[in-house]
Amino acid sequence: MTETRLDPSELVACPNCDTLHHMQDVPEGARARCMRCNEILMAPKGGAMTRIVVLAVTALILMIAVVFFPFLDLSASGLEQHSSVLDAIMAFSDGMLLPLTFAVAAFVVVLPAVRLMAIIYAIGPLIFDRPARPHAARAFRLAQTLRPWSMAEIFIVGVAVALVKIAGMATVSLGPAFWALVALVLVTTIKDTFMCKLTIWKTLETQRRS
Amino acid sequence: MQVDDLENAGNPTPLLTARQAGLVACTGCGRVHEQGVERCERCGAHLSSRDTTSLQRVWAWWFAGLIIYFPANLYPMLITNTLGTEYKNTILGGVIELIDHHSYFVAGVVFFASIMIPVGKFIAIAYLAYSVRHRATMSDHGRQVLYEVVEFIGRWSMIDVFVVAILSSLVQFNFVASIHPGIAAISFALSVAFTMLSAQSFDPRMIWDAEEAATE
Structure with missing residues (x-):
């Protein structure tokens, strides 16, 4: 050296x-x-790029289910309340707490989705040996920056804590969106273990030149 | 220090940093450039041999996070209405309520995420930033691990904000029972975000520069 x-x-x-x-x-x-x-x-890791893209696409599809399917159902003495992830986001929507609505929306849905799309956009062409798309480097850099701000897994733990808090006063049943979110977190975590930054950057660099 | 010497014993050439070699490294992708290059040729990130504004930004976000952490603990996080009676719970109040309901494990999780992590993070970031300029009692490796733990664990404080969001959306039975978010939710979320930005502003290369300066 x-x-x-x-x-x-x-x-x-x-x-x-x-x-x-x-x-x-x-x-x-x-x-x-x-x-x-x-x-x-x-x-x-072998075949990492293909796996990352496939898992990212899976996670993105699951995200659609998370947003649109029923999330939690609450019933207590004849009263019933349905709640979707969108409702949880809108919980802060009146008055002073409105900015928090945007923050929760960003942490749980928007930023994880943008991150997945950026990864697919940047790495997708590489698995077919195609040249990298324009601004692929910027997209992958964005995906790296967003990593700490994608908090879907923290939201899951939040759901668990909330369930314990209301377990005494009502019966809660978990909707398909809840399981979709659990699957999304697992898929995203597995995807991130395949992510070798340096290998991807080097591939992006060579694919841009050719 | 002893450990470092042992590790380097089998390594005939001393470790060289990009700065010592007159080069600039990209912290985003590891690419090495000649001095004077502004943007990384591989990933497009802005290049600087050392981030000179790092400490300034660390402290600015740190103080912003600390100031807003006080209202986050003093004002109610959760407002519960049961048959016309209103209960207001602060962060600590929520933990005490969980203990009253014998949910010790969840009380522990909330206490750890909303009280231990934020307080620990303030202390850890302050120590890291302070130790860059002053004599550190902790080894470089120890401080590196501390920095990684702070980066990894800091975001988990957001749990309580999500709990409030879920409860407020779920428990809406008009006057029978309803839960509303309190103003502390926004202060707490901001405090977590500010301390995350504080930790991200820290340039970990500074931890290792001190050792470099000492051996020269």
């Missing part, structure tokens, strides 16, 4: 601690870690 002339294109720097590494081919299933801070630099 201490040759007089370093060729930047043959190097990779750890995004965490700036340490330089020589780019090497990492076998599928193996992990390359930073020598200094132990951050995972590369973790390529």
